[in-house]
Amino acid sequence: MSGTESITEARPGPSAQRHSSHVRxxxxxxxxxxxxxxxxAPLFTLEATTFQAGEREFVAILGPNASGxxxxxxxxxxxxxxxxxxxxxxxxxxxxxxxxxxxxxxALVQQESPLIFPILAGDxxxxxxxxxxxxxxxxxxxxxxxxxxxxxxxxxxxxxDRWMHEISxxxxxxxVLARALAQQPLVLLLDEPTLHLxxxxxxxxxCRLRHLADEHRYTVIEVTHxxxxxxxxxxxxxxxxxxxxxxxxxxxAVYQRELLEQVFxxxxxxxxxxxxxxxxxxQGRREEM
Amino acid sequence: MKRLxxxxxxxxxxxLATVLLGIVALALRLGAVPFSFGDLGQNLWWFVSGQxxxxxxxxxxxxxxxxxxxxxxxxxxxxxxxxxGAGFQALLRNPLADPYVLGVSSGAALGAILALLAAPxxxxxxxxxAFLGAAATIAAVYFLGRRQGQLxxxxxxxxxIVTASFLTAMIMFLMTSLASRDLRGISFxxxxxxxxxxxxxxxxxxxxxxxxxxxxxxxxASDLNVLLAGEREAMHLGVNVTRVKLVVYISASVLTGLAVxxxxxxxxxxxxxxxxxRMLFGSDYRLLIPTSALGGAIAIVLADTLARTLIAPTQxxxxxMTAMAGAPVFIYLLRRRLA
Numbered sequence: 001m002s003g004t005e006s007i008t009e010a011r012p013g014p015s016a017q018r019h020s021s022h023v024r025x026x027x028x029x030x031x032x033x034x035x036x037x038x039x040x041a042p043l044f045t046l047e048a049t050t051f052q053a054g055e056r057e058f059v060a061i062l063g064p065n066a067s068g069x070x071x072x073x074x075x076x077x078x079x080x081x082x083x084x085x086x087x088x089x090x091x092x093x094x095x096x097x098x099x100x101x102x103x104x105x106x107a108l109v110q111q112e113s114p115l116i117f118p119i120l121a122g123d124x125x126x127x128x129x130x131x132x133x134x135x136x137x138x139x140x141x142x143x144x145x146x147x148x149x150x151x152x153x154x155x156x157x158x159x160x161d162r163w164m165h166e167i168s169x170x171x172x173x174x175x176v177l178a179r180a181l182a183q184q185p186l187v188l189l190l191d192e193p194t195l196h197l198x199x200x201x202x203x204x205x206x207c208r209l210r211h212l213a214d215e216h217r218y219t220v221i222e223v224t225h226x227x228x229x230x231x232x233x234x235x236x237x238x239x240x241x242x243x244x245x246x247x248x249x250x251x252x253a254v255y256q257r258e259l260l261e262q263v264f265x266x267x268x269x270x271x272x273x274x275x276x277x278x279x280x281x282x283q284g285r286r287e288e289m
Numbered sequence: 290m291k292r293l294x295x296x297x298x299x300x301x302x303x304x305l306a307t308v309l310l311g312i313v314a315l316a317l318r319l320g321a322v323p324f325s326f327g328d329l330g331q332n333l334w335w336f337v338s339g340q341x342x343x344x345x346x347x348x349x350x351x352x353x354x355x356x357x358x359x360x361x362x363x364x365x366x367x368x369x370x371x372x373x374g375a376g377f378q379a380l381l382r383n384p385l386a387d388p389y390v391l392g393v394s395s396g397a398a399l400g401a402i403l404a405l406l407a408a409p410x411x412x413x414x415x416x417x418x419a420f421l422g423a424a425a426t427i428a429a430v431y432f433l434g435r436r437q438g439q440l441x442x443x444x445x446x447x448x449x450i451v452t453a454s455f456l457t458a459m460i461m462f463l464m465t466s467l468a469s470r471d472l473r474g475i476s477f478x479x480x481x482x483x484x485x486x487x488x489x490x491x492x493x494x495x496x497x498x499x500x501x502x503x504x505x506x507x508x509x510a511s512d513l514n515v516l517l518a519g520e521r522e523a524m525h526l527g528v529n530v531t532r533v534k535l536v537v538y539i540s541a542s543v544l545t546g547l548a549v550x551x552x553x554x555x556x557x558x559x560x561x562x563x564x565x566x567r568m569l570f571g572s573d574y575r576l577l578i579p580t581s582a583l584g585g586a587i588a589i590v591l592a593d594t595l596a597r598t599l600i601a602p603t604q605x606x607x608x609x610m611t612a613m614a615g616a617p618v619f620i621y622l623l624r625r626r627l628a
């Protein structure tokens with residue numbers, strides 16, 4: 001496992017020093033392949049990927065479209081089994097946990113799926129308590145308190161009695177996050193959470209996630225293609241390109257102009273910002289390209 | 290946000306049970322030979338309290354042998370179809386799913402007819418074959434309704450409608466070409482009818498089957514709530530999606546098969562009753578399943594009472610009543626959804 005070591009060593013340590021916690025999530029040489037049929041040549045491959053994340057750590061899985069970001073997130077969520085390698089949460093492989101136990105430890109905020117019957121935001125958040133109950137049970141006071149607290153944590157108490165199909169995209173995203181918090185997980189996974197939000201709602205959501213990681217010891221892992229926001233908020237970047245994990249490390253270590261230009265296929269400028277966080281400057285296409 | 294408690298479930302059920310009792314009393318009273326409510330109560334009390342020698346022959350003949358079993362049958366069939374409808378709606382994530390619209394009722398009817406033609410002497414073959422017909426049809430419609438691995442609402446509905454019309458044609462073919470055989474009429478299988486007199490044993494089997502299958506669906510009620518948000522979401526909220534889908538799929542097919550084998554294909558009850566209950570009590574499946582069972586019983590007993598008294602002495606098939614009331618409401622729901 002020389003790859004693991006070199007990456008661990010290569011990772012300069014501001015985040016490690018800052019948090020000094022044990023490794024909660026261990027992704028070790030995990031790979032995956034999609035194919036149309038069994039036995040057929042794979043249409044898409046995610047090559048061996050390795051990184052670790054501790055509590056209070058905010059990880060951004062970064063890459064352009066079709067780089068394997070969502071596949072990596074689904075592997076971590078335990079929805080699909082890795083072709084090789086292992087993904088462990090506190091020493092247990094996520095794919096082999098039973099659905100209920102997994103949902104008590106990992107919450108996934110997915111891209112929006114349509115609701116077919118109207119539901120109140122409060123009831124929606126209460127669904128986050130599902131993995132903690134038995135099949136025919138009625139929610140207890142405790143569950144209501146947890147759901148209420150989750151709504152408060154995302155600043156959405158006022159949405160409790162509103163219908164999900166009547167609130168705005170930004171509000172909906174906060175309610176979905178509240179449902180994930182109501183699961184009381186160790187790890188929060190988010191699939192492009194800022195995709196359909198305006199810039200204010202994006203910053204607001206990421207500040208909340210940063211705060212949740214710092215104050216409530218969550219491990220936050222988000223999939224994103226937003227270079228600027230990832231640099232501003234993440235402790236660790238996992239850079240993917242066409243199914244290959246190119247670099248793992250702090251934003252400062254990963255954000256090198258040539259590397260990012262090659263991955264995103266646009267000319268970029270990179271400056272050192274305050275607190276060692278890089279700033280990305282987007283430029284128009286140069287003539288010769 | 291209205292909190293769901295056991296108390297709320299019980300009160301809602303008690304309310305519907307009271308309505309059901311009222312309608313049952315009305316259904317007992319109305320008919321070719323009317324009884325006053327006083328007579329009805331008196332005779333019923335004698336009958337229940339073991340003083341059956343005092344019960345008049347008329348009453349025994351009409352009430353105990355004809356009207357009461359028919360009402361009981363209506364209750365079980367209505368409850369079974371409605372719970373099956375609620376189950377299919379969650380399973381297929383489609384608010385317009387229902388055993389009749391999806392062709393499941395027709396599949397069950399075809400299974401029952403084939404069994405009656407092939408081996409009429411084997412006991413219990415009709416409900417068993419009806420169940421197999423229902424299960425095969427829902428499997429076929431499920432696969433026909435998929436598009437790029439995803440269940441597509443409109444494709445699914447179209448697949449169901451086409452399957453239903455194909456199966457109906459098969460039934461017509463079998464019934465017309467084999468008319469000399471002693472089978473119940475074509476309208477029984479196509480429109481549904483509760484006038485058949487069943488052996489008492491079969492009624493008990495029906496009731497037991499209903500409680501087993503509806504109970505199985507009820508145990509998945511809170512999983513179904515989450516499943517409505519999507520299969521992937523449900524999986525990440527700790528639902529064993531494969532198991533829940535299998536339980537609901539088998540149970541809803543059993544319920545449809547049971548209902549169709551004794552009453553033919555009665556339409557729209559399974560579709561509309563769960564919707565009305567959602568409007569009245571909310572869409573939480575822990576409440577929706579028991580209220581749908583009672584609501585379905587109310588709907589069928591009411592429809593059947595109307596069917597046999599509206600143009601008495603001629604009796605309409607009960608399915609004609611439910612379709613006349615149900616089709617316009619179906620259109621309304623469809624339009625509202627597309628709006």
